[in-house]
Amino acid sequence: MPARVLVLFAHPALQKSRVNRHLATAARQVPGVTFHDLYEVYPDFQIDVPREQEQLLAHDVIVFQHPFYWYSAPALLKEWLDLVLEYGFAYGPTGTRLQGKSLLSAITTGGSAHAYTREGHNHFTMRELLAPFEQTARLCGMTWLDPFVIHHASRLGEATSLSPHIARYTQVLANLRDGQPAPASVTPPSIAKP
Amino acid sequence: MDSLLFHAFIYLVAAVITVPLAKRLGLGSVLGYLLAGVIIGPHALNLVGDRTGDVMHFAEFGVVMMLFLVGLELQPALLWKLRVQLLGLGGLQVFGTALVIALIGAALGLGWRLPFAAGLILAMSSTAIVLQSLQERGQLKTPAGESAFAVLLFQDIAVIPILALLPLLALEPATPAVAASTVDALPDAAAAHGASGIASLAGWQQTLVVIAVVAGIIAAGRYLVNPVFRIIARTEIRELFTAAALLLVISVSLTMQLVGLSAALGTFVAGVVLANSEYRHELEADIGPFKGLLLGLFFITVGAQIDFALLRTSPGLIAGLVFALLTVKFLILFVLARIFRLATPEGLLFSFALAQGGEFAFVLLSFVVDHHVFTAAQAAPLTATVALSMAITPLLFVFNEKFVQPHFARPTPPARAADQIDPASQENPVIIAGFGRFGHIVGRLLRANGVGTTVLDLDPEQVEVVRRIGLKVFYGDATRVDLLHAAGAAHAKLIVIAIDDEAKSVALVETVQKHFPHLKIFARAAGRVHAFEFQKRGVETFYRETLGSSLELGVDVLRAVGFRGHQALRAARTFKQHDEASVRELAEFWEDDDKYFSEARKRIEAFDQMFASDAVTGRQAKGDRGWDPMPPGDASRD
Numbered sequence: 001m002p003a004r005v006l007v008l009f010a011h012p013a014l015q016k017s018r019v020n021r022h023l024a025t026a027a028r029q030v031p032g033v034t035f036h037d038l039y040e041v042y043p044d045f046q047i048d049v050p051r052e053q054e055q056l057l058a059h060d061v062i063v064f065q066h067p068f069y070w071y072s073a074p075a076l077l078k079e080w081l082d083l084v085l086e087y088g089f090a091y092g093p094t095g096t097r098l099q100g101k102s103l104l105s106a107i108t109t110g111g112s113a114h115a116y117t118r119e120g121h122n123h124f125t126m127r128e129l130l131a132p133f134e135q136t137a138r139l140c141g142m143t144w145l146d147p148f149v150i151h152h153a154s155r156l157g158e159a160t161s162l163s164p165h166i167a168r169y170t171q172v173l174a175n176l177r178d179g180q181p182a183p184a185s186v187t188p189p190s191i192a193k194p
Numbered sequence: 195m196d197s198l199l200f201h202a203f204i205y206l207v208a209a210v211i212t213v214p215l216a217k218r219l220g221l222g223s224v225l226g227y228l229l230a231g232v233i234i235g236p237h238a239l240n241l242v243g244d245r246t247g248d249v250m251h252f253a254e255f256g257v258v259m260m261l262f263l264v265g266l267e268l269q270p271a272l273l274w275k276l277r278v279q280l281l282g283l284g285g286l287q288v289f290g291t292a293l294v295i296a297l298i299g300a301a302l303g304l305g306w307r308l309p310f311a312a313g314l315i316l317a318m319s320s321t322a323i324v325l326q327s328l329q330e331r332g333q334l335k336t337p338a339g340e341s342a343f344a345v346l347l348f349q350d351i352a353v354i355p356i357l358a359l360l361p362l363l364a365l366e367p368a369t370p371a372v373a374a375s376t377v378d379a380l381p382d383a384a385a386a387h388g389a390s391g392i393a394s395l396a397g398w399q400q401t402l403v404v405i406a407v408v409a410g411i412i413a414a415g416r417y418l419v420n421p422v423f424r425i426i427a428r429t430e431i432r433e434l435f436t437a438a439a440l441l442l443v444i445s446v447s448l449t450m451q452l453v454g455l456s457a458a459l460g461t462f463v464a465g466v467v468l469a470n471s472e473y474r475h476e477l478e479a480d481i482g483p484f485k486g487l488l489l490g491l492f493f494i495t496v497g498a499q500i501d502f503a504l505l506r507t508s509p510g511l512i513a514g515l516v517f518a519l520l521t522v523k524f525l526i527l528f529v530l531a532r533i534f535r536l537a538t539p540e541g542l543l544f545s546f547a548l549a550q551g552g553e554f555a556f557v558l559l560s561f562v563v564d565h566h567v568f569t570a571a572q573a574a575p576l577t578a579t580v581a582l583s584m585a586i587t588p589l590l591f592v593f594n595e596k597f598v599q600p601h602f603a604r605p606t607p608p609a610r611a612a613d614q615i616d617p618a619s620q621e622n623p624v625i626i627a628g629f630g631r632f633g634h635i636v637g638r639l640l641r642a643n644g645v646g647t648t649v650l651d652l653d654p655e656q657v658e659v660v661r662r663i664g665l666k667v668f669y670g671d672a673t674r675v676d677l678l679h680a681a682g683a684a685h686a687k688l689i690v691i692a693i694d695d696e697a698k699s700v701a702l703v704e705t706v707q708k709h710f711p712h713l714k715i716f717a718r719a720a721g722r723v724h725a726f727e728f729q730k731r732g733v734e735t736f737y738r739e740t741l742g743s744s745l746e747l748g749v750d751v752l753r754a755v756g757f758r759g760h761q762a763l764r765a766a767r768t769f770k771q772h773d774e775a776s777v778r779e780l781a782e783f784w785e786d787d788d789k790y791f792s793e794a795r796k797r798i799e800a801f802d803q804m805f806a807s808d809a810v811t812g813r814q815a816k817g818d819r820g821w822d823p824m825p826p827g828d829a830s831r832d
Contacts, residue, residue, distance in 0.1 A: 013821035014758050043759035069820075110824045154823035 006059035099141030225588035231497020250495035256488025265465020284348020291317035415467030539602035551580030612670030620682030622646035627672035633692030
């Protein structure tokens with residue numbers, strides 16, 4: 001039986017997006033994947049918590065897809081975490097409802113892969129910076145999957161350089177659905193410099 | 195037992211017994227006073243002797259005060275709006291009535307002079323009875339009420355030329371000497387409505403004096419009254435203020451009499467000038483009781499003067515005359531109402547209201563007898579007819595209300611006393627004035643969140659509806675200081691003004707600021723103009739009633755044509771911020787039309803420009819650049 005995949009997508013200004021927009025369009029078209037556009041459904045931040053929890057229970061793999069704003073998620077996804085992952089539901093002695101599910105962060109960054117190294121501009125690695133998400137998964141008893149990251153998003157734009165990334169993301173989602181392991185690498189294939 | 199106190203006792207007893215009874219029976223206070231007059235008058239108990247005539251002239255001052263109060267409620271702009279009705283409707287009513295009566299008289303072989311004179315006299319309606327009845331029913335501000343008021347005002351002005359015209363209608367023309375001297379021979383009552391102390395001057399001189407006096411009243415009202423009242427108010431002696439208010443009205447009346455203008459008209463002008471004064475509410479509160487008492491007294495004397503002897507000797511003639519008068523005037527009024535496009539129910543109210551003869555007729559009839567236009571025997575049945583028609587008027591109002599109006603729109607709700615507010619409610623921190631479409635949403639939100647609210651509403655139907663769904667609302671007019679007190683305004687923290695009557699909500703702001711300055715005001719504004727009124731009074735927490743829902747609709751339309759929900763919502767919020775700021779910036783210009791529109795246009799263009807540049811560049815002028823991708827070539831990416 002295929003796994004049920006839920007993509008929670010958070011982008012406050014999709015009209016400005018260069019990469020996420022195309023990733024989102026692609027993700028919508030993967031069969032068996034539920035695509036949930038948070039900023040579209042909750043433009044006023046009034047999150048329907050029971051509905052969100054039910055939706056979580058109905059899926060096996062949760063994907064947070066968003067741009068990497070200030071080493072974290074856009075505000076609405078943070079709000080979503082704060083409200084939906086309640087004590088007694090997601091954590092705590094009786095909060096076991098999410099146990100056994102998997103969590104994947106699918107992220108675009110403005111900086112290059114090198115920027116996310118000790119020598120780079122951002123000093124910390126992606127894995128380190130995503131520690132809050134990793135620990136969130138741990139506390140909820142979920143399996144933390146290796147993040148899917150597209151660096152240098154502001155450089156990409158033309159369909160040619162973007163298409164391999166889109167293909168890779170589509171493949172990742174399909175693999176998750178079909179129970180195959182996600183690719184381990186966080187480093188994208190090299191990008192032709194202009 | 196002929197003392198002043200005894201007379202006062204009789205009048206007051208009669209009024210205190212009959213007026214509540216009449217009100218109880220739904221007949222209105224005017225009929226109650228008239229009945230009181232009939233009972234104590236010479237044809238029933240005969241308790242007041244033959245001095246009712248003098249008392250009447252004195253009591254007519256109530257009419258003067260009434261017009262002053264009406265003027266206070268009338269902004270100059272509204273008066274300007276009424277100009278067409280005033281001249282058109284009023285003029286056609288007076289001269290149309292006179293003409294039709296003259297034609298009827300001519301057809302009956304009475305010649306044209308006498309009937310035409312009678313027509314001019316009978317065209318007058320009773321300002322006192324009509325305004326009092328309309329006010330009591332809350333119909334003064336309706337289209338019918340405003341039209342009736344315009345006609346009454348025109349009649350008031352028309353009395354002056356009519357006084358000049360009537361002697362010319364005598365069969366044997368009066369000599370100029372007689373014409374001049376009769377002016378002084380006029381009874382005091384005539385003076386109240388326009389006798390002349392400057393009759394010896396030439397026509398153009400008179401005109402100049404009249405213009406100068408009216409200008410003087412306007413100037414004094416503008417520049418003199420406020421400072422004087424400020425000084426008096428600072429003494430904090432309450433009765434001194436009352437005295438000053440009375441002094442104001444009386445001095446205006448005397449000045450007008452001096453130049454031969456109607457005192458009622460003069461005080462009306464003074465009232466209009468003071469309509470914007472900060473002391474308006476005080477003046478209303480101080481003059482109100484005097485006006486009420488004097489008018490009541492006036493109605494009593496009208497009742498007492500109905501000549502029952504004449505009625506006994508020739509009942510058929512009088513009844514016929516009354517019926518003919520009411521019918522002719524009613525038909526003319528109704529035709530005019532049609533021409534001036536009043537809706538049928540409004541037109542009917544207007545016609546029923548003005549069909550009677552007026553108190554001017556008494557003055558004019560004694561005047562024409564003095565001038566030998568009429569003989570006393572000819573005038574007597576007319577006087578009785580006018581008095582009876584006035585007495586019947588309250589019944590006509592009731593008849594119109596009970597049997598005519600139900601055939602049209604929903605009937606006007608009966609007058610109803612304000613509810614008692616229970617003591618527990620007086621501790622609530624929030625008062626809500628107006629619990630209609632707007633107020634009840636605010637009220638339910640507060641109640642649901644455990645905030646104690648005391649709610650006042652003036653629409654009995656709304657109060658009933660809200661009560662039936664289980665919410666507690668008190669019936670009452672929130673602009674009344676005593677009711678605000680009863681609602682606990684002294685202890686409350688804030689007041690939500692959610693009434694839909696714009697003028698009333700502004701009045702309420704003034705009342706609250708004056709008497710309960712500690713109350714924070716949150717006000718519902720109909721639109722920009724209303725919002726400007728609030729800002730003028732220092733209220734910045736106003737909320738334009740349609741802004742929220744029209745923006746919500748706009749957001750959904752943006753989404754329907756493909757915008758992202760979050761983007762649409764932010765656009766609407768930006769719009770709202772901009773609009774709220776512009777309403778506050780434009781407040782200083784709004785009294786200057788040209789400047790206002792040019793400033794408003796500037797802001798709209800700037801705003802559109804902001805969104806247009808956003809659409810082109812994908813960047814917003816300010817606010818969400820943080821979501822932009824980094825500019826290319828930035829080192830921090832590497």
